[in-house]
Amino acid sequence: MRKPDIPKDEKQRLKNLRSLNILDTEPEERFDRLTRMAKRMFDVPIALVSLVDENRQWFKSCIGFNLSQTSRDTSFCGHAILGDEIFIISDATKDERFADNPLVLNEPHIRFYAGCPLRFMDGSKLGTLCIIDKQPRNLNVDDMEALRDLASTIERELAAVQLATQDELTNTMNRRGFMMIADHSINLCVRQKIPASLAFLDLDKFKIINDEFGHIEGDKVLIVFADLIRNICRESDLFARLGGDEFIILFVNTPKKAAGHIFTRFQQSLDKYNQKSDCGYNISFSYGIVDFDPNKHVSIEALLDDGDSVMYEMKKAESTGSK
Numbered sequence: 001m002r003k004p005d006i007p008k009d010e011k012q013r014l015k016n017l018r019s020l021n022i023l024d025t026e027p028e029e030r031f032d033r034l035t036r037m038a039k040r041m042f043d044v045p046i047a048l049v050s051l052v053d054e055n056r057q058w059f060k061s062c063i064g065f066n067l068s069q070t071s072r073d074t075s076f077c078g079h080a081i082l083g084d085e086i087f088i089i090s091d092a093t094k095d096e097r098f099a100d101n102p103l104v105l106n107e108p109h110i111r112f113y114a115g116c117p118l119r120f121m122d123g124s125k126l127g128t129l130c131i132i133d134k135q136p137r138n139l140n141v142d143d144m145e146a147l148r149d150l151a152s153t154i155e156r157e158l159a160a161v162q163l164a165t166q167d168e169l170t171n172t173m174n175r176r177g178f179m180m181i182a183d184h185s186i187n188l189c190v191r192q193k194i195p196a197s198l199a200f201l202d203l204d205k206f207k208i209i210n211d212e213f214g215h216i217e218g219d220k221v222l223i224v225f226a227d228l229i230r231n232i233c234r235e236s237d238l239f240a241r242l243g244g245d246e247f248i249i250l251f252v253n254t255p256k257k258a259a260g261h262i263f264t265r266f267q268q269s270l271d272k273y274n275q276k277s278d279c280g281y282n283i284s285f286s287y288g289i290v291d292f293d294p295n296k297h298v299s300i301e302a303l304l305d306d307g308d309s310v311m312y313e314m315k316k317a318e319s320t321g322s323k
Contacts, residue, residue: 001074001097001098001099001100001101001102002096002097002098003073003078004072004073004075004078004079004081004082005079005082007081007082007124007125009124012122012124013081013120013124013125013126014053014054016120016122016124016126017051017052017053017120017126017127018235019162019166019171020126020158020161020162020165021161021165021166021173021177021180021181022051022060022158022161023051023053023058024058024181024184025060025180025181025184027060027061027062028060028061030157031049031060031061031154031157032061032063034049034061034129034150034153034154034157035047035048035049035061035062035063035129036063037150038063038129038131038147038150039063039064039131041146041150042131042139042143042146042147044064044112044131044132044133045064045108045132045133045134046063046064046065046108046131046132046133047061047063047064047129047130047131047132048061048062048063048065048077048128048129048130048131048132049061049062049118049127049128049129049154050075050077050115050127050128050129050130051118051126051127052072052075052077052078052081052125052126052127052128053072054072055071055072056069056070056071056072056075057069057070057071057072057075057077057078057127060127064108064132065108065132070103074101074102074103075103076089076092076098076103076110076113076115076130077115077127077128077130079097080115080116080117080125080128080130081117081125081126081127081128082125083117084117086114086115086116086117086139086144086147086148087113087114087115087116087117087128088113088114088138088139089110089112089113089114090112090136090137090138091111091112091136092104092110092111092112092113093111093136098110108132108134109134110132110133110134111133111134111135111136111137112131112132112133112134112135112136112137112138113130113131113132114130114131114139114144114147115128115129115130115131116128116129116130116147116148116150116151117151118151118154118155118158119155120158121159126158128151129147129150129151129154131147164176164177165177165180167240167241169219169222169223169241170222170223170225170226170227170241171226172226172230172239172240172241172247173238173239173240173241174240174241174242174243175240175241175242175243177240178238178240178242178248178250179300181238182238182250182300183300185238185250185252186250186292186297186300186303188252189252189253189292189294190294194252194253195253195254195255195291195292196250196251196252196253196254196255196291196292197250197251197254197255197256197258197259197289197290197291197292198248198249198250198251198289198290198292198303198304198306198307199248199249199251199259199263199287199288199289199307200246200247200248200287200288200289200290200304200307200308200310200311201229201246201247201248201249201285201286201287201311202245202246202247202285202286202287202311202315203221203222203225203245203283203284203285204284204285204286204315205281205284206218206221206244206245208281209221209281212281213279213280213281217279221283222241222245224273224283225247225270225283225285226239226241226247228266228269228270228273229247229249229266231269232262232265232266232269233249236252236253237249237250237251237252237254238250238252248304248307255291256289256290256291259289260289263287263289270283270284270285286311286314286315286318287311287314288307288308288309288310288311288312288313288314289307289310290303290306290307290310
């Protein structure tokens, strides 16, 4: 068996994939409808929307196959994203790259595979729309054109996912994107007994900056603030702009005390930015951190409310202390 090579743009490709905030989300009819269509059009038992992560291929839509993911090392899709054209294996048992692949030797006993790469806006390949048969076969020119058309539709749906879940100004998750992913993360923490904490952040004197320096300068503050936070976040952390001048971070496998140390580093980087900038104001913020308690926080909304309350009390105390 031959493992798929790593694309030259792997770092950017993974960044693009994660920016969609779609991995490990629930099935959606708009994707399932297209895989059902592919299954019928090509008369195959299996059709998938497969997204290739760092170590796995995860199925956003899966028709005819009872797994939600498989290893990237054994995936056919890992090979498919290396090129621009449809990747076709007519009979996997006669291809030295796949003949001893566990997906060929065992369920689902792949013989025929055709995967059309799904492209991000910059051309990087996020995964494939693929069809699979347990019998050897091939595709003609019309078949390949039809598969490309379906893949293009999925690409548009993926673009819509990004627009719906991303804050356009700061390039972070918006509230909708955060709520979609945070529920899954919190459920994982409960099942695995992993600690988590949430930080609620609010820019100080942001209205004054807007009023005195203009909204363009206010937008610059939001972008700078978001970029500085992003630099301290790990890949497992969920960072989002709730709206206005409010931001949140869900720290997975990080209790409140450890999250506090992270904010010490963030404050240091913000201080350095303020010292170097010559814009007539300093960027400052207030924040509150709460530990996730499954007995108290029955929903992600309850955790957010708790974090907001703690942040407000901190801001109030700082304001009182400054007088």
